[in-house]
Amino acid sequence: MEKIKTILRTSDWEKVGIAAFYGYFAINILMKAFAYDHGDDIYKFFFIFAMTFWAIKVVTTKYTIRETAWIAVLLGIGLMLSVITKQNTWLLLFMTIIAMKNCSFRQMIQIAVYLRVFCLFVLVLGSAFGVFDIGFKTTPDTNYVEIPVYSFAMNEPNTAFLAVFLTILLLLYYNYEKLNLWWFIGTSAMALIFYELTFCRTGIAVFFFTWALIIFEKIAKDRYKVIFTLSVPAGAIFSLLVMIFYDGGNSFMHLLNHLVSGRSYIMSSYYKAQGVSLFPRVQELFYGEYYGLIDNTYMYVFLYCGGLVAVFFFVLVQKTLMRLYREGHYKELAMITAFALYGVLEQFVMNGFMNPFILLCGILLYPDILDQNTAGIEK
Numbered sequence: 067m068e069k070i071k072t073i074l075r076t077s078d079w080e081k082v083g084i085a086a087f088y089g090y091f092a093i094n095i096l097m098k099a100f101a102y103d104h105g106d107d108i109y110k111f112f113f114i115f116a117m118t119f120w121a122i123k124v125v126t127t128k129y130t131i132r133e134t135a136w137i138a139v140l141l142g143i144g145l146m147l148s149v150i151t152k153q154n155t156w157l158l159l160f161m162t163i164i165a166m167k168n169c170s171f172r173q174m175i176q177i178a179v180y181l182r183v184f185c186l187f188v189l190v191l192g193s194a195f196g197v198f199d200i201g202f203k204t205t206p207d208t209n210y211v212e213i214p215v216y217s218f219a220m221n222e223p224n225t226a227f228l229a230v231f232l233t234i235l236l237l238l239y240y241n242y243e244k245l246n247l248w249w250f251i252g253t254s255a256m257a258l259i260f261y262e263l264t265f266c267r268t269g270i271a272v273f274f275f276t277w278a279l280i281i282f283e284k285i286a287k288d289r290y291k292v293i294f295t296l297s298v299p300a301g302a303i304f305s306l307l308v309m310i311f312y313d314g315g316n317s318f319m320h321l322l323n324h325l326v327s328g329r330s331y332i333m334s335s336y337y338k339a340q341g342v343s344l345f346p347r348v349q350e351l352f353y354g355e356y357y358g359l360i361d362n363t364y365m366y367v368f369l370y371c372g373g374l375v376a377v378f379f380f381v382l383v384q385k386t387l388m389r390l391y392r393e394g395h396y397k398e399l400a401m402i403t404a405f406a407l408y409g410v411l412e413q414f415v416m417n418g419f420m421n422p423f424i425l426l427c428g429i430l431l432y433p434d435i436l437d438q439n440t441a442g443i444e445k
Contacts, residue, residue, distance in 0.1 A: 080168060083126030087165050088177060090119035094158075094419040095178050099185035099229065101220040104154065123165045136431055137164050143375065150346040151370050155416050162418045163428040171426065171435045172240075178422055179240045182233040189229070193218040201226075205265055215265050227266035228412070230257065231273055232420060235404065238280065242397045245284075250277060268326075268411045276404040283400040294399035295387040297406035302380060305364040305410055309333040326411060332358040333365050345372040363409035363416055386427045395436060398426060 093116040102109040129137065141164070144157035193200040193216070201217030215223040234253050238245060254277075261270040283291060312334035313319050323330040335357040340347075347370065352360075360366045368376040390399050401423045409415040418425045428435055 079126040080128075083123040084169055086119040086122035086126070087169050088173065090116045090123065090165065091162070091174055091419075092177050092181060093119070094162075095181045096185065098417070098419045099182045100189070101225060101229070120161060120165055127165070127167050129167065133167070133431055140164060143378070147346055147371055147375065150348060152349045153370065156371070159416060159418045159424065163425060163431065166425065166428045166435055167432045169435060170437070171422075174422060174425070175236060175240055179233075179236045182229070182236060186229055186233050189219045189226075207265060213265060216263050218263075223264035224266045224269070227260050227264040227269040228414070228420075230260045231269045234273065235276060235401065236422075238276070239397065239401050242280075245280060253277075268408075272404060272408050272411070275407055276400075279400040279403050280397075283396050288394070288396070291396050291399065292391055294396070294403050295384070295391050297399075297403040298380065298383050298387065298409075301406045301410050302364040305333070305362050306368070309337050309362075309365050327361075328358065329361050329411065333360060333362055333369075336360065336369055337365075340369070342368070343372045344374050346370065346375060347372065359413065361412050363413050366413040367416065382427050382430065383424075385430055389429055390426065393436075398423065398436070402426070 093112050097109050097112055104110070104113075140160040141157075144160040148154050148157040189198065192198040198219035201219065201223070203215060203217075203223075204212040205215050205223070207213050216226065217223045218226045218229075220226045220229065234257060238249070238253065241249070254274075257270060257273045260266075279294075283294075308319075308322070308330050311319075312323070312330045314323065314331060319330065336352065336355075339355045339357075340351060349370075352369075360369060367379055371379070387399065387402065390396075390402075405415050405421050405423055408421075414420045416424060426436075
């Protein structure tokens with residue numbers, strides 16, 4: 067008994083907690099990389115382990131009074147949104163940020179890179195050799211001609227391309243200082259091959275936009291990189307204006323709606339049918355008059371969470387962007403800008419296990435998470 071007490075007194079519980087957090091993060095990345103969702107039994111099974119690791123991290127971490135106050139606010143908002151909207155995305159986002167203290171963002175990215183490369187390899191190779199369902203179907207191209215597409219054991223072809231995009235983007239960020247013409251050629255070839263197999267126009271457009279951002283970040287003077295801090299406000303304002311003023315009879319609006327596969331019409335329909343609210347709204351309200359998925363992160367947050375929570379989110383994100391700019395974290399800003407564009411076209415951007423760069427909001431609570439010498443790497 068005395069030996070056990072001695073071990074408990076002398077053990078470095080902070081490092082145990084850090085290791086537990088990386089375990090929590092890895093499990094969630096793994097589940098998303100294999101395209102499992104909260105409705106799948108295997109996801110529920112592994113989620114229990116993930117939450118156990120999260121609890122270990124939180125109880126072994128010492129928080130300041132300021133941090134504790136913010137943790138209470140974030141958990142309160144997250145729980146409220148989870149209960150009202152029946153969506154756990156925001157609660158998990160806040161829980162992950164809360165547990166990031168003393169952890170290294172680069173170590174998290176390293177974990178995500180290895181797991182996503184492995185999972186993508188398994189899914190694509192397994193689908194090619196018949197281990198998994200390759201998900202063959204046809205879809206109309208821009209000329210309304212039916213073409214073959216494949217989902218590679220995932221829900222949809224677009225989901226398959228998204229998995230490819232996320233893997234490439236993480237590789238680009240992780241090897242940022244090594245990027246050159248060969249990286250551009252190699253990643254472009256991979257993206258174009260999967261574009262041919264999935265016909266995901268959204269993904270291929272954002273991929274090349276990401277490379278444009280990388281080139282700009284590498285050649286532009288630092289003072290011009292402030293434009294990165296405008297990415298989220300620009301995406302939010304553009305999305306709001308399209309939702310409010312969409313008119314299918316207008317030729318430009320009609321073309322825009324066609325290019326984004328009906329997203330403008332869907333947002334506008336919910337806005338006209340349900341209006342807006344300052345407060346979160348129950349999910350059933352949107353299924354009463356169902357027009358389709360709101361594939362726009364900005365308006366998804368605004369319509370589901372209400373104006374007050376949406377403003378809270380966007381203020382936090384904008385403060386994060388300004389902090390990153392002041393501290394010279396330009397490559398992180400370039401990645402966030404890429405996801406800001408994807409946010410106009412998809413709703414996954416608030417998920418920290420698909421878009422780990424949203425977790426950089428944690429820099430407002432824990433300024434050292436981008437420090438290479440934070441715990442988990444070297445301390």
